[in-house]
Amino acid sequence: MGYAKVSVTIPQELYEGIKDFSAKNGVKLSHLVAEALSDKLRKIKEEVLLDQINRVYDDPEVSREQRFMAESIATSTDVEELPW
Numbered sequence: 387m388g389y390a391k392v393s394v395t396i397p398q399e400l401y402e403g404i405k406d407f408s409a410k411n412g413v414k415l416s417h418l419v420a421e422a423l424s425d426k427l428r429k430i431k432e433e434v435l436l437d438q439i440n441r442v443y444d445d446p447e448v449s450r451e452q453r454f455m456a457e458s459i460a461t462s463t464d465v466e467e468l469p470w
Contacts, residue, residue: 408415
């Protein structure tokens, strides 16, 4: 994997906080920032995927099909109560 340099402007207080954290924990500042950006990007992608899934299930036709399938499975499946 290659690397690229980037310049960003962040609040001084945030910079001091991550600089202090990285020094106290022996973590390179660039690694800390890269990890934070990676986590944020992963969360954004998860939110987009979840939104897409929710939009599919908001479709009334899909909801009817899902309900029909669930009811069909429930009525055609013989479930015994297991002794726990």
